Amino acid sequence: MIRRPGNPTILPAAPLAPPAVRSRAARGLAVAAAQGRFALQVCAACGRTQYPPRDACVACLGAQLDWRDVPNGGVLTAATIVRISTDPYFRQHTPWRMGSVRLDCGVDAMAHVHGKCRPGARVRMALKLDKAGQGVMLALPEADANPMQSDPKLREFTCDPAGRRVLVTDGRTAFGQAAARALIAAGAEVFLGIAAAWNPFPGQNDLPGTPIALDLTDGISVQNAAAAIAARTDIIVNTAGYFRPGAGDARAAMDASYFAASRLAQMFLPALRARAGDGTHPACAWVNMIGINGLVPDPGAPLASAVNAATLALVRALRPEMRPLKLINAFVGQLDDQWHQALPPPKTSPTQFAQAVVAALRNGDEEIAVGDLARHTLAQWYDNHAITLHA
Amino acid sequence: MSSLAAFAADLATGKLKIVDLTQTLSPDFPTIVLPPQFGQCAPFRMEVISRYDDAGPGWFWHNISVGEHTGTHFDAPVHWVTGKDLPNNTTDTLVVQNLIAPACVVDCSKDAANNGDYLLTVATLEAWEAKHGKIPAGNWVLFRSDWSKRQGAEYANVLEDGAHTPGPDAAAVQWLVDRGVLGFGVETIGTDAGQAHTFAPMYPAHTLMHGAGRYGLQCLCNLDQLPATGAMIVAAPLKILGGSGSPLRVLAIVPA
Numbered sequence: 001m002i003r004r005p006g007n008p009t010i011l012p013a014a015p016l017a018p019p020a021v022r023s024r025a026a027r028g029l030a031v032a033a034a035q036g037r038f039a040l041q042v043c044a045a046c047g048r049t050q051y052p053p054r055d056a057c058v059a060c061l062g063a064q065l066d067w068r069d070v071p072n073g074g075v076l077t078a079a080t081i082v083r084i085s086t087d088p089y090f091r092q093h094t095p096w097r098m099g100s101v102r103l104d105c106g107v108d109a110m111a112h113v114h115g116k117c118r119p120g121a122r123v124r125m126a127l128k129l130d131k132a133g134q135g136v137m138l139a140l141p142e143a144d145a146n147p148m149q150s151d152p153k154l155r156e157f158t159c160d161p162a163g164r165r166v167l168v169t170d171g172r173t174a175f176g177q178a179a180a181r182a183l184i185a186a187g188a189e190v191f192l193g194i195a196a197a198w199n200p201f202p203g204q205n206d207l208p209g210t211p212i213a214l215d216l217t218d219g220i221s222v223q224n225a226a227a228a229i230a231a232r233t234d235i236i237v238n239t240a241g242y243f244r245p246g247a248g249d250a251r252a253a254m255d256a257s258y259f260a261a262s263r264l265a266q267m268f269l270p271a272l273r274a275r276a277g278d279g280t281h282p283a284c285a286w287v288n289m290i291g292i293n294g295l296v297p298d299p300g301a302p303l304a305s306a307v308n309a310a311t312l313a314l315v316r317a318l319r320p321e322m323r324p325l326k327l328i329n330a331f332v333g334q335l336d337d338q339w340h341q342a343l344p345p346p347k348t349s350p351t352q353f354a355q356a357v358v359a360a361l362r363n364g365d366e367e368i369a370v371g372d373l374a375r376h377t378l379a380q381w382y383d384n385h386a387i388t389l390h391a
Numbered sequence: 392m393s394s395l396a397a398f399a400a401d402l403a404t405g406k407l408k409i410v411d412l413t414q415t416l417s418p419d420f421p422t423i424v425l426p427p428q429f430g431q432c433a434p435f436r437m438e439v440i441s442r443y444d445d446a447g448p449g450w451f452w453h454n455i456s457v458g459e460h461t462g463t464h465f466d467a468p469v470h471w472v473t474g475k476d477l478p479n480n481t482t483d484t485l486v487v488q489n490l491i492a493p494a495c496v497v498d499c500s501k502d503a504a505n506n507g508d509y510l511l512t513v514a515t516l517e518a519w520e521a522k523h524g525k526i527p528a529g530n531w532v533l534f535r536s537d538w539s540k541r542q543g544a545e546y547a548n549v550l551e552d553g554a555h556t557p558g559p560d561a562a563a564v565q566w567l568v569d570r571g572v573l574g575f576g577v578e579t580i581g582t583d584a585g586q587a588h589t590f591a592p593m594y595p596a597h598t599l600m601h602g603a604g605r606y607g608l609q610c611l612c613n614l615d616q617l618p619a620t621g622a623m624i625v626a627a628p629l630k631i632l633g634g635s636g637s638p639l640r641v642l643a644i645v646p647a
């Protein structure tokens with residue numbers, strides 16, 4: 001989709017979000033949507049799939065309704081176009097296509113509908129996070145249609161990097177460089193942050209994107225970079241942080257991760273959020289590379305566990321305030337880098353990370369795990385937080 | 392007229408002038424880089440406490456953080472293991488009489504400015520003495536390389552095998568120690584050459600100077616404005632309890 005420059009002499013479209021009030025049960029949709037899963041409640045007693053989410057089974061009144069991945073196929077039984085709405089967000093986005101879908105798993109659902117879906121045809125259902133962070137149903141054509149990503153409904157739920165300007169914060173590492181390359185390949189324009197340019201680093205003679213002086217441990221540097229590009233940045237991919245095994249300089253580690261994220265949030269996010277409804281390519285996401293040890297502490301990396309936990313708590317606490325921007329946490333296991341040379345695989349490689357970030361942006365996922373170790377740990381954590389404390 | 396009154400008069404009339412030998416303390420000024428498994432010297436950082444705003448409506452100030460060896464800085468003898476047990480070896484116990492002292496400036500800029508592997512040798516020092524006289528005990532010896540005129544990567548000059556910046560060889564340092572110099576000052580990030588980890592002994596300017604209770608000054612500038620002899624150096628580090636050094640303002644008083 002071609003980026004059309006906005007008109008700077010008129011007020012930009014406000015960063016609005018759809019209604020956010022949901023029942024406690026319905027938040028399970030967001031949990032699944034954030035991971036790119038299609039999960040609904042299934043009754044433990046009679047096996048009936050439920051939708052919309054509720055507290056007791058529609059068939060047997062059973063009270064144990066477990067969130068399980070269910071088949072996502074269905075038929076679009078009817079579609080319509082909403083032209084008038086009382087809600088400011090939908091008024092900004094009408095006409096809006098809605099439809100009714102009968103799912104193979106036995107439920108009927110009202111859903112947002114991709115423009116390429118025809119009534120009577122089979123569809124793929126997806127759970128997506130809307131701009132308010134709620135999990136919602138989206139009907140997609142059974143096979144990828146062309147154009148797929150440019151559909152205006154799909155774009156409301158995703159953060160396709162094509163045509164967007166992305167700041168990758170730490171170009172000194174292989175992870176930052178790989179992310180920049182993958183984003184450019186996906187059609188983005190990339191600013192690549194370089195700290196302490198006077199100190200050489202691997203890959204410096206073949207950097208992707210446009211280098212910009214940015215040292216997240218230095219508030220003045222972040223301020224200068226924000227002054228230069230925050231008003232033109234649509235996505236931030238923060239690859240800075242602290243991912244080393246063992247002990248270390250705790251103050252420096254906090255500075256490189258927690259305070260770095262805090263400075264980014266203070267100096268970049270207001271400008272991004274202000275443009276989160278504007279133009280053909282609104283600002284849409286803040287991605288953080290975070291050690292999975294921030295979720296489940298790793299005895300082999302106590303300092304990294306502590307600082308990643310701090311960073312994770314900060315960015316998650318900011319999430320509601322950031323809407324309609326998405327906060328994407330890309331959890332990584334042990335990195336495939338010099339600091340982990342004594343440890344055996346599995347490790348998270350720069351390419352793996354880069355591809356996962358591009359995929360998460362395209363899908364609109366908000367909580368992803370990169371690599372086997374992070375995937376396994378995240379799955380365990382979702383399954384039962386408490387048990388991960390005694391692993 | 393007392394000598395101090397004469398001094399004040401000479402300053403007032405401009406017969407004497409002050410040359411600032413100090414680099415600006417800023418976040419992006421290069422600091423020493425040790426192998427990553429070792430602890431690192433913190434770069435200079437500053438954060439606004441208030442700026443005539445809700446955090447302080449009528450006043451403006453910063454909190455700063457910095458390593459003892461960041462920017463233009465002073466090395467006290469305790470900085471090196473060889474000087475760890477000497478008397479008066481920390482920033483708070485230094486003999487204050489030493490903090491104002493004359494300097495001999497050895498100008499090697501012609502050969503060193505474009506050569507990161509330039510080494511100051513005894514032969515160069517002897518040639519300097521032949522021209523300017525014997526280096527008196529208690530003087531600073533300042534090594535002019537003109538590297539302070541470089542910036543950023545050019546200044547740090549870190550290559551694949553580490554930094555390549557000019558400095559003294561081991562014999563030259565021993566020779567200076569034997570002359571009884573007060574200390575050794577340079578324009579580069581360290582008093583030692585960038586490749587001094589390959590010397591014997593390693594880091595002679597640190598090992599031998601500090602082992603003899605002498606001082607170091609790093610990241611100086613404007614040495615090109617100093618005479619070969621006759622400049623007075625004011626170099627007083629912060630009085631940090633047990634400190635190994637500190638950033639400081641270094642001033643030279645020279646005949647106009």
